[in-house]
Amino acid sequence: MSNTVHLSLDEVSALALRVLRHHGIIEAQVQAMARVMTAGERDQCHSHGLFRLLMCVQSLRQGKVVRDALPVAQHRSAAVVAVNAHCNFSPLAFEVGSALLIEKAHHTGIAALVINNCLHFSALWPEVEQLTQAGLCALIMTPSHACVAPAGGKLPVFGTNPIAFGWPRANGHPYVFDFATSAIARGEIDLYRRSGRTLPEGWGIDENGAPCTDAATVLQRGAMLTFGGYKGSALATMIELLAGPLLGDLTSTESLALDGRPGGAPRHGELIVAFDPRFFSGRDPATDQASAEQLLQAIRGQGARLPSERRYAARAHSIAHGVDIARALHDDILALMD
Amino acid sequence: MSNTVHLSLDEVSALALRVLRHHGIIEAQVQAMARVMTAGERDQCHSHGLFRLLMCVQSLRQGKVVRDALPVAQHRSAAVVAVNAHCNFSPLAFEVGSALLIEKAHHTGIAALVINNCLHFSALWPEVEQLTQAGLCALIMTPSHACVAPAGGKLPVFGTNPIAFGWPRANGHPYVFDFATSAIARGEIDLYRRSGRTLPEGWGIDENGAPCTDAATVLQRGAMLTFGGYKGSALATMIELLAGPLLGDLTSTESLALDGRPGGAPRHGELIVAFDPRFFSGRDPATDQASAEQLLQAIRGQGARLPSERRYAARAHSIAHGVDIARALHDDILALMD
Numbered sequence: 001m002s003n004t005v006h007l008s009l010d011e012v013s014a015l016a017l018r019v020l021r022h023h024g025i026i027e028a029q030v031q032a033m034a035r036v037m038t039a040g041e042r043d044q045c046h047s048h049g050l051f052r053l054l055m056c057v058q059s060l061r062q063g064k065v066v067r068d069a070l071p072v073a074q075h076r077s078a079a080v081v082a083v084n085a086h087c088n089f090s091p092l093a094f095e096v097g098s099a100l101l102i103e104k105a106h107h108t109g110i111a112a113l114v115i116n117n118c119l120h121f122s123a124l125w126p127e128v129e130q131l132t133q134a135g136l137c138a139l140i141m142t143p144s145h146a147c148v149a150p151a152g153g154k155l156p157v158f159g160t161n162p163i164a165f166g167w168p169r170a171n172g173h174p175y176v177f178d179f180a181t182s183a184i185a186r187g188e189i190d191l192y193r194r195s196g197r198t199l200p201e202g203w204g205i206d207e208n209g210a211p212c213t214d215a216a217t218v219l220q221r222g223a224m225l226t227f228g229g230y231k232g233s234a235l236a237t238m239i240e241l242l243a244g245p246l247l248g249d250l251t252s253t254e255s256l257a258l259d260g261r262p263g264g265a266p267r268h269g270e271l272i273v274a275f276d277p278r279f280f281s282g283r284d285p286a287t288d289q290a291s292a293e294q295l296l297q298a299i300r301g302q303g304a305r306l307p308s309e310r311r312y313a314a315r316a317h318s319i320a321h322g323v324d325i326a327r328a329l330h331d332d333i334l335a336l337m338d
Numbered sequence: 339m340s341n342t343v344h345l346s347l348d349e350v351s352a353l354a355l356r357v358l359r360h361h362g363i364i365e366a367q368v369q370a371m372a373r374v375m376t377a378g379e380r381d382q383c384h385s386h387g388l389f390r391l392l393m394c395v396q397s398l399r400q401g402k403v404v405r406d407a408l409p410v411a412q413h414r415s416a417a418v419v420a421v422n423a424h425c426n427f428s429p430l431a432f433e434v435g436s437a438l439l440i441e442k443a444h445h446t447g448i449a450a451l452v453i454n455n456c457l458h459f460s461a462l463w464p465e466v467e468q469l470t471q472a473g474l475c476a477l478i479m480t481p482s483h484a485c486v487a488p489a490g491g492k493l494p495v496f497g498t499n500p501i502a503f504g505w506p507r508a509n510g511h512p513y514v515f516d517f518a519t520s521a522i523a524r525g526e527i528d529l530y531r532r533s534g535r536t537l538p539e540g541w542g543i544d545e546n547g548a549p550c551t552d553a554a555t556v557l558q559r560g561a562m563l564t565f566g567g568y569k570g571s572a573l574a575t576m577i578e579l580l581a582g583p584l585l586g587d588l589t590s591t592e593s594l595a596l597d598g599r600p601g602g603a604p605r606h607g608e609l610i611v612a613f614d615p616r617f618f619s620g621r622d623p624a625t626d627q628a629s630a631e632q633l634l635q636a637i638r639g640q641g642a643r644l645p646s647e648r649r650y651a652a653r654a655h656s657i658a659h660g661v662d663i664a665r666a667l668h669d670d671i672l673a674l675m676d
Binding site: 074076077078079080082084107108109110111112114116137139149150151152153154155157165167175177179181209227228229230231232233234235237238240241242244245246247248249250251253254271273275277279280281282283287288289291292294295296298299302303304305307 | 449
């Protein structure tokens with residue numbers, strides 16, 4: 001028996017739908033979540049694909065999720081809309097809010113979507129991509145659970161605090177990046193711990209703030225580090241402030257304190273900013289697009305990769321050929337319906 | 339004779355005013371530029387203080403500056419205002435535009451200021467600070483002259499592309515950062531070249547993209563690197579796109595090509611985004627401020643410094659005691675009026 005299971009993307013989606021329905025989540029949310037997980041699997045971002053069903057069901061079993069809550073949108077101004085997820089997952093809140101955000105951005109040139117009280121398990125790039133499809137540039141950020149120390153410190157204050165950006169391109173896929181402001185994903189450090197390998201320098205510190213390459217110490221008593229030293233640490237601080245207190249929502253420290261037990265999806269807020277280029281430039285849009293293409297080609301032309309290229313290549317392959325997922329994961333997912 | 343000259347802040351300002359007036363710049367611009375330079379000297383950011391007079395006069399002598407051009411503001415929407423500096427320096431364009439930006443942000447919750455065709459010599463933190471004084475969060479970015487290679491590449495594409503952020507605090511100075519997305523300032527590498535010292539690893543590459551610690555090679559044939567590897571490189575790309583083609587203005591490569599000769603202030607655009615917290619949070623503002631303070635205290639409480647603390651300490655000292663500037667610099671500045 002092969003240790004992988006081959007699935008078409010329709011089968012990936014169907015499996016996610018079955019599991020989520022089994023757990024009594026409201027249907028609109030089931031659809032939104034399955035779309036996000038299928039996109040992750042399709043782009044071979046396996047950690048944000050079907051694997052996330054395990055995390056989501058854990059959150060459900062921990063009683064953190066209001067599974068029939070519908071997101072409620074509130075117009076705050078001509079350019080700001082807030083959506084309260086009421087302790088359901090974020091994807092439906094984003095779907096409801098992004099339609100309003102796009103409308104606002106098309107009227108005011110710049111607009112913001114605030115998502116509050118959402119359980120968050122997804123990558124940010126599917127959301128960024130959706131906004132670029134409406135011709136918008138997008139900037140998205142969220143806090144998470146505190147596990148990352150500030151530069152020069154020793155105690156966790158920040159989450160892995162991802163930031164994502166998208167730029168629409170006239171022909172083909174948008175320019176998109178989506179990265180954690182931690183030096184590395186927490187899951188990656190956990191993989192080192194399981195396999196007993198030594199961490200590279202720069203990923204973590206011990207309880208005294210000294211550089212530490214022991215994964216267990218970093219995870220249990222020490223802290224992770226940000227990427228890029230004090231500059232990465234400053235960015236992580238900005239994400240805490242803009243996607244936490246600015247939104248009237250939790251910092252990573254507050255989110256961890258609220259949850260107590262780790263393992264599920266953290267609850268917090270999310271900030272989405274959209275820019276409609278038509279209001280920003282006084283030139284012919286074709287000139288601006290050409291200038292942006294020249295920049296991106298100058299990067300690619302010297303052998304450097306653009307951030308999302310690997311995902312787009314995986315996407316083309318998955319759409320044509322389906323995906324293989326680990327049999328052990330597939331078994332674990334089926335067991336979620338026992 | 340001492341090799342420094344002691345000046346009160348009024349004397350710093352008066353010196354800047356004299357030099358700028360001597361060169362025939364329009365008075366409103368003279369005032370705006372002197373304020374920015376005095377602030378730099380006051381906060382002991384000497385590279386953005388009176389020293390910048392040399393760069394500005396070089397730009398004037400190169401014929402790059404339209405010294406009597408007044409900035410022209412254009413409402414693009416309820417939330418976007420664009421100011422054309424018409425090839426004069428940026429400070430007056432910011433002063434004109436920021437008043438309109440603040441008004442818009444107070445009405446729409448989020449707003450943007452586009453500055454086009456400005457000669458840029460200043461740090462971004464004085465502008466960030468001014469917006470926090472109006473109770474706004476601010477995010478500012480600009481390209482510059484191309485001298486930084488993308489991660490995995492070998493040819494300069496990005497400028498040092500600074501990004502700055504500010505968060506207003508109820509009591510005391512705002513939280514402010516302002517950093518280049520290059521690993522280090524270009525001027526710093528030049529200091530290594532002058533003194534024949536070897537560069538630290540990670541600052542630059544040679545013409546083949548190999549790590550290089552020879553300052554002259556990095557500056558003349560190779561390229562500088564971004565901070566934070568591929569993540570810093572992605573941020574630098576975002577700054578190029580958002581503060582270049584989005585605004586209908588120049589990328590760092592286009593700015594360098596336009597100028598031809600280096601040495602003066604680069605001409606390009608600037609993007610300023612302002613957030614009014616009152617539209618983003620559904621909670622009592624005092625709760626949000628307390629939550630933000632808890633975050634910032636958690637950083638400081640473990641011995642990590644907040645980004646602008648050194649500047650604020652220098653400021654208090656300079657206001658009370660004045661500043662000392664190098665006599666050689668003082669002589670060079672006086673010679674600008676010969």
